[in-house]
Amino acid sequence: MRPVDRPHRHRDGARRVAPLAAVVALFGVTFGVLARDAGFSALASIVFSATTFGGSAQFAAAGVLSAGGAALAAATAALLLNARYAAIGMSVAPELHGPWWERLLRAQLVVDEVWVISHTGGGRYDRRLLLGAGLTVYAGWVAGTTLGALAGSLIGDPLALGLDAAFPALFLALLVPQLGSRRAAAAALLGGAIALALVPLAPPGVPIIAAALACLLGLRGPRALPEPVEFEHRELLP
Amino acid sequence: MSAAWVVVLVAGAGTIALKGAGPLLLGGRELPLRAQGLVALLAPALLAALIVVQAFGDGRALVVDARAAGLAAAAAALLLRAPTLVVVVAAAAAAALVRAL
Numbered sequence: 481m482r483p484v485d486r487p488h489r490h491r492d493g494a495r496r497v498a499p500l501a502a503v504v505a506l507f508g509v510t511f512g513v514l515a516r517d518a519g520f521s522a523l524a525s526i527v528f529s530a531t532t533f534g535g536s537a538q539f540a541a542a543g544v545l546s547a548g549g550a551a552l553a554a555a556t557a558a559l560l561l562n563a564r565y566a567a568i569g570m571s572v573a574p575e576l577h578g579p580w581w582e583r584l585l586r587a588q589l590v591v592d593e594v595w596v597i598s599h600t601g602g603g604r605y606d607r608r609l610l611l612g613a614g615l616t617v618y619a620g621w622v623a624g625t626t627l628g629a630l631a632g633s634l635i636g637d638p639l640a641l642g643l644d645a646a647f648p649a650l651f652l653a654l655l656v657p658q659l660g661s662r663r664a665a666a667a668a669l670l671g672g673a674i675a676l677a678l679v680p681l682a683p684p685g686v687p688i689i690a691a692a693l694a695c696l697l698g699l700r701g702p703r704a705l706p707e708p709v710e711f712e713h714r715e716l717l718p
Numbered sequence: 719m720s721a722a723w724v725v726v727l728v729a730g731a732g733t734i735a736l737k738g739a740g741p742l743l744l745g746g747r748e749l750p751l752r753a754q755g756l757v758a759l760l761a762p763a764l765l766a767a768l769i770v771v772q773a774f775g776d777g778r779a780l781v782v783d784a785r786a787a788g789l790a791a792a793a794a795a796l797l798l799r800a801p802t803l804v805v806v807v808a809a810a811a812a813a814a815l816v817r818a819l
Contacts, residue, residue, distance in 0.1 A: 499803040520722040531730030536772070541725050551721040555728035562733045564764055569740030570749070571757040577746030587741040588734060592768065596761055603758030642813030645788025648773035649809030652792050653802040655765040664762045671763030672770045679775045687775075691767030698755035 493598060493612025500593045500654075501613075503646050505620035507535055510643055512628020514539065518546035522629040529625035533591060533618060535647075537561040540684055560685025567692050568595050575607040589614025596654040663697060670694035788813035 508529065515525035520542065532538055537558035544554035569587050572595065576583045590610060594617050598609035659665045671694035678687035749757060773789045774780050791812035795805040 499801075499806070502803075503806055515722075518722070519720070520726075521720075524720070524722045524726050528726040528730065531726065532733045534733060536768075537729065537733065541729055545721060545725060551724035552728070554721075554725045555732070558725070558729035559732045559736070562729075562736055565733065565737045566739055567760060568764075569737050570744065570753075571740070571760055573740040573744040574746065574748050576741040580742055580745070583741040583745040584734070584738040587738045590737060592765075596765065599761055603754050603760070642784065642788055642810035642815075642817070645773075645785040645813030646806045646810045648769045648785060648789050649792030649806050650802070651765050651769045651772070652789065653796060653805045655762060655769065656796055658762045658765065664759060667759035668762035668766040672766035675767035676770045676774070676780070679771060679780055680778050684771075684775070684777065687771055688764065688767045691763050692760060694763035694766075695756045695759035698757075698759045699752065 488600075488606045488608045490608050490612035490615075493594075493606075493609035493614070494616045495612075496609070497593060497597045497613035497616050500597070500650060501616045501620040503650055504535070504593065504617050505624035506643060507647070508621045508624020509628035510624075511535065511538055511542070512625040512630070513632035514546075514628075515542050515625075516629055516632050518542040520545075520629075522626075525629040526622065526626050529622050532558060532562070533588060533621060534558070534562045534565070535591075535621070537685075557684060560683060561688070563685060563689045564692060565590070568592075571595075571603065572598075572605045572610060575605045575610065586611060586614070589618055591617060593617055593650070593654065596658070599658070601660070667694045667697050670697065784813040784816040787816040 511529065512522075512525055515528065515538070516522065520528065528538055528541075532541075540561050541554040541558040544557050545551070568590055572587070572590055576586050586607070591614070594610060594613040595605070597613045598605045598607075600606050600609075655668060659668060671691035674694060675687040675691040678690055682690070769789070773785045774782065776783075788809035792805045792809040795808040800808070
């Protein structure tokens with residue numbers, strides 16, 4: 481555990497996110513394999529991971545293309561799935577300062593796992609944890625994609641390994657420490673219910689964006705937030 | 719240009735804009751108090767949505783398949799206070815086991 485008087489360092493972010501980055505890297509390998517099957521060249525799939533850097537969005541786009549869908553339909557699916565990053569970007573904006581290009585670059589690293597790892601409670605984010613964790617996950621995703629795209633045929637069926645079940649589990653492990661208050665638990669329940677209800681009704685991606693509306697629960701009750709508590713992160717490594 | 723490259727360019731540029739919009743426009747500034755109250759609940763709301771969609775969603779259908787077994791295994795591991803890596807491995811193993819049966 482980090483002594484309370486020492487600020488977070490970049491390497492704290494890297495260390496905390498390491499087990500998650502390992503899972504992301506494996507998923508990157510899977511994506512590299514599937515992207516080749518969906519008609520992406522090795523270079524295109526690597527550039528896709530380096531720019532879009534969003535697993536679910538990239539899988540969705542590759543899925544649409546391999547099912548015979550149009551390029552714009554595939555890109556739209558990806559952008560819908562990444563639309564939550566507009567809200568996530570807003571939430572970390574107060575922590576990102578410096579010249580515009582630096583803010584733009586740092587913002588690209590803020591994917592789900594990184595965002596949650598660098599949450600220090602009460603809607604506050606630590607910029608060093610963001611950078612350390614973000615670079616680690618980014619490296620894992622791009623390296624995994626490269627391996628999958630170049631050596632895909634040597635790798636078996638990733639679904640047989642249960643990799644697709646790893647992600648909901650990962651997000652559940654990330655959610656539990658966020659449920660510190662009654663209100664946070666209510667937002668989680670409402671967000672899950674909204675998403676579940678909309679899956680049969682709306683295109684992929686929309687249920688997740690709509691679930692963000694659950695944070696409107698934050699408008700009720702006392703206006704001021706409680707002081708940010710020192711957020712206890714569970715040890716992620718065994 | 720191949721369809722794949724069109725996807726890479728459109729989705730890539732769009733995602734960079736989506737992620738960057740907040741920090742470009744509001745970077746370094748405090749959010750208003752009201753917005754802070756909302757932002758604090760964004761993580762639990764989005765994480766719960768990601769969990770249910772990734773565990774039970776299949777395109778536009780809701781299904782209970784091997785991933786549900788994986789999620790149950792993950793919940794059990796979390797109740798036992800297992801570290802995250804163990805939680806994830808338990809989920810993958812449970813799903814793989816159900817598929818192999």
